[in-house]
Amino acid sequence: MKKVFFLLALIFPLIWSSCLSAPKSGNHRMTLNYIEYNRGKSFPVYADLSITTPTDQLTFYHLYFEDDSFFPDNFILPNAFIKPLLQLKLDDASDAFTEPYYGFRFIHFFKKTPQLGIGIEFIHHKIFLNDKDQQVRVSGVLDGNEIDRVDTINNYLDYFSVSHGINHIGLSLVYRLMLLPTDKIPDGRLQPFLSICAGPTFPHLELKLTENAPEWDAYSYQSGWRNFGAGLGIGLRYKPWRHFGFYLEYKVTYSHLHGMHFDDMEGEVMIDFFTHHIQWGISYMF
Numbered sequence: 001m002k003k004v005f006f007l008l009a010l011i012f013p014l015i016w017s018s019c020l021s022a023p024k025s026g027n028h029r030m031t032l033n034y035i036e037y038n039r040g041k042s043f044p045v046y047a048d049l050s051i052t053t054p055t056d057q058l059t060f061y062h063l064y065f066e067d068d069s070f071f072p073d074n075f076i077l078p079n080a081f082i083k084p085l086l087q088l089k090l091d092d093a094s095d096a097f098t099e100p101y102y103g104f105r106f107i108h109f110f111k112k113t114p115q116l117g118i119g120i121e122f123i124h125h126k127i128f129l130n131d132k133d134q135q136v137r138v139s140g141v142l143d144g145n146e147i148d149r150v151d152t153i154n155n156y157l158d159y160f161s162v163s164h165g166i167n168h169i170g171l172s173l174v175y176r177l178m179l180l181p182t183d184k185i186p187d188g189r190l191q192p193f194l195s196i197c198a199g200p201t202f203p204h205l206e207l208k209l210t211e212n213a214p215e216w217d218a219y220s221y222q223s224g225w226r227n228f229g230a231g232l233g234i235g236l237r238y239k240p241w242r243h244f245g246f247y248l249e250y251k252v253t254y255s256h257l258h259g260m261h262f263d264d265m266e267g268e269v270m271i272d273f274f275t276h277h278i279q280w281g282i283s284y285m286f
Contacts (some may be wrong), residue, residue, distance in 0.1 A: 030109075031242065032117075035104075035285075036283045037103070037281055039280060040280060042276065044067055045064075047272065048063070049063055050269070056141055056142050057140045058139070059138070060137075061137040061138075061139070062136055066130045068130075080099065116175055118171070118173055119172045123253065124167055127163075128163060135153075155210060157210060162205055166203050166229070167201055172197035176191045188239070189239045190239075191239065192237075193237060198229070201227045203221070204220065205260045218260070220263055222260040224259025231254070232251065235247055245285065246281070252276050258272065
C-alpha cells in the first residue's frame with residue numbers, strides 16, 4: 001500500500017495537469033493555488049549551546065555546526081532517491097526522499113488581489129556538531145564547581161545534532177510581481193516574490209553526553225511552545241507552462257529551540273541561531 005500511494009503522489013499532478021490544460025474558449029483564469037516542493041542547501045552556523053542536567057549547568061559558546069544538506073549523496077543531485085526510483089524500488093526511494101534538505105509549501109493567492117497570497121510552509125534542515133575537536137569557551141557549573149575556561153568540546157559531548165530536521169512549520173505571507181503575462185498565463189511567466197513565515201518547530205534532537213556514552217541521552221522529536229521559528233525569503237518563479245513552473249529562492253531563518261530536553265532524565269537543552277538557505281524547486285498551480 002505504501003508503494004501505491006508513493007507512486008500515485010508522483011503521477012497524479014501530471015494527470016491532473018493534462019486534464020486542466022485541455023483547450024477552453026475565451027480567456028484563461030489565473031491559477032491561484034500553488035503547491036511547491038524544493039530541495040536546497042542550508043549553510044553552516046555558529047551558535048551558543050546550553051545544557052542543564054540535574055548536576056551541571058553548562059554553556060558552550062560559538063560552536064560551529066555543519067549542515068550536511070546533501071546527505072546521503074554529498075552531491076547536489078539526489079541520486080540516493082533517483083536511482084531506486086528508476087529501478088522501481090519504492091521503499092528505498094521513499095526512505096532516501098526524506099534524508100537531505102527539502103521543503104513543501106501551499107500558497108493561495110487572492111482573486112481580488114492576486115499579488116498577495118497566504119499559505120503554509122514546511123522547511124526540513126539540520127545541524128551537526130561534526131567537529132568535536134574544536135576548542136570553545138565553556139562556562140557554568142560542573143560537578144558543583146563554577147568554571148569558565150576554553151576546552152575541547154569532546155570532553156563534554158560525544159554527539160550532538162538536530163538531524164531528523166529542525167522542521168519549521170509556518171504560516172506564510174507572499175507578495176509577488178506578475179511579469180510577462182500571456183493569455184494562457186495571465187499571472188505572468190516571470191514572478192519575483194517576497195515571503196515571510198513564522199510558526200512552531202518540531203526538532204529531532206540527538207545527544208550523547210560523554211559521561212554516559214554510548215547510551216543515548218536524547219533521540220526524539222521535541223515538541224514545546226518554546227520551539228519556534230521564522231523566515232524571510234526572496235525568490236524568482238518561472239512558469240513555462242500554465243500548471244507547472246520552477247523557482248529559486250534565498251531564505252534566512254531564525255530557529256529558537258529552547259524547549260528541548262533529555263529522554264530519560266531531567267534537564268533541558270537550548271540553542272538558537274540564524275541560518276542562510278538556497279532553495280530550488282518545482283511548482284504545481286491550479
